[in-house]
Amino acid sequence: MKSRTYAGISELQGKLETSKIILIPVPYDGTSTWQKGADKGPEAFLEASENMELYDIETDSEVYKNGIYLADAITEDSSPEKMVEEVHKVTKSYINKNKFVTIFGGEHSISIGTIRAFNECFSNLTVVQIDAHADLRKEYEGSKCNHACALYEASQTTNLIQVGIRSMDKIEKTVMDTDKTFFAHEMVANDYWMENAIDLMTENVFLTIDLDAFDPSIMPSTGTPEPGGMLWYETLDFLKQIFEQKNVVGFDIVELCPNKDEKSSDFLAAKLYYKMLSYKFQSSEDDDYDQDSSFEMPLKNATKFEDEYFDV
Numbered sequence: 214m215k216s217r218t219y220a221g222i223s224e225l226q227g228k229l230e231t232s233k234i235i236l237i238p239v240p241y242d243g244t245s246t247w248q249k250g251a252d253k254g255p256e257a258f259l260e261a262s263e264n265m266e267l268y269d270i271e272t273d274s275e276v277y278k279n280g281i282y283l284a285d286a287i288t289e290d291s292s293p294e295k296m297v298e299e300v301h302k303v304t305k306s307y308i309n310k311n312k313f314v315t316i317f318g319g320e321h322s323i324s325i326g327t328i329r330a331f332n333e334c335f336s337n338l339t340v341v342q343i344d345a346h347a348d349l350r351k352e353y354e355g356s357k358c359n360h361a362c363a364l365y366e367a368s369q370t371t372n373l374i375q376v377g378i379r380s381m382d383k384i385e386k387t388v389m390d391t392d393k394t395f396f397a398h399e400m401v402a403n404d405y406w407m408e409n410a411i412d413l414m415t416e417n418v419f420l421t422i423d424l425d426a427f428d429p430s431i432m433p434s435t436g437t438p439e440p441g442g443m444l445w446y447e448t449l450d451f452l453k454q455i456f457e458q459k460n461v462v463g464f465d466i467v468e469l470c471p472n473k474d475e476k477s478s479d480f481l482a483a484k485l486y487y488k489m490l491s492y493k494f495q496s497s498e499d500d501d502y503d504q505d506s507s508f509e510m511p512l513k514n515a516t517k518f519e520d521e522y523f524d525v
C-alpha cells in the first residue's frame with residue numbers, strides 16, 4: 214500500500230533518510246475552552262496541502278524537493294502533561310537527526326513541548342509568538358499544560374517576543390515583558406514594529422504561530438477568533454524578514470479548527486506552512502541532499518547528540 218506523503222509528493226521525496234524537513238502532526242484538543250475542533254486541524258491542513266501548487270512564485274522555488282517527511286501523528290492524549298512530554302520527546306528526536314523540524318497542531322498547549330525541545334537543543338533561543346492571545350497564565354483549570362499557559366514556560370526560559378496580541382487577562386501583565394510585546398492596536402499605528410521586533414531577536418529563532426493571530430476575515434476557522442488581527446501580506450513580510458536575517462531553527466502552527474463549510478482557512482494554513490519552508494530554503498534548493506553543504510544547525514550541545522547525529 215502506498216503510504217501517505219505530505220502534499221502528495223513522491224515517496225522518494227518524502228523519505229525520512231533524505232528529507233531535510235520533518236512535519237509532525239499533533240491532533241490534540243484536550244484543553245480548549247470554547248470551540249472544540251483543533252484536533253481536526255492537521256487532517257484539514259494536510260488535505261488542503263494536497264490541493265496546493267508546489268511551485269512558489271515569489272521565491273521561484275519548489276521547496277518540497279528538499280524532502281519533507283510526514284512523521285506519525287502524536288496521539289498521546291491521556292493528560293495534557295503526558296501529551297506535552299510526548300511532543301517534547303518526539304520533536305527532540307527529530308532535531309537530533311539534524312532535520313528542520315516543523316509541527317502542526319492541535320491547540321496551542323502542544324507548543325510547551327515543542328519549545329522545550331528546541332530550547333534544549335539551540336543556544337540563546339528567541340521564541341517569536343504570533344498570536345491574538347498572550348497565553349501567559351502559569352496555570353489554568355488545574356493544569357500548567359492548558360492552552361492558556363502555552364507560552365508561560367517560554368517566558369521564563371527563552372527570549373520571548375509576542376506579536377499581534379489583543380486579548381489577555383490582567384494577571385498576565387505580571388508575567389509579560391511589555392518591551393517585547395507588540396500589541397495589535399499599537400502595531401497599526403507603528404510603521405517600524407517589524408524592525409523593532411527583529412532588533413530584539415537573538416540569532417536562533419523558533420516561531421510559534423497561533424492562527425488566531427490572523428484577522429477573522431481571512432482566518433475564521435479557529436477556536437477563539439478575535440477582531441483586529443494581522444493580514445496575509447504583512448504577516449508574510451514579517452516572516453520573510455525573520456527568515457532572511459535570523460537562523461530560524463524550526464516552527465509550529467496551531468489552532469486550525471476546521472469548518473466543513475469554510476475551506477479557505479485550511480488553505481491559508483497550508484499556504485502559510487509552505488511559504489515558511491520556501492523562505493527557509495530559498496537559496497538552497499539546488500543543493501543535493503548533502504546536509505553539510507548549506508544546511509547547518511548549530512546544536513547547543515552537539516557532542517551530547519553525537520551518537521544519534523548521523524544515524525539516519
Ligand SMILES: [Mn+2]
Binds near residue numbers: 348
Ligand atoms: Mn495561542
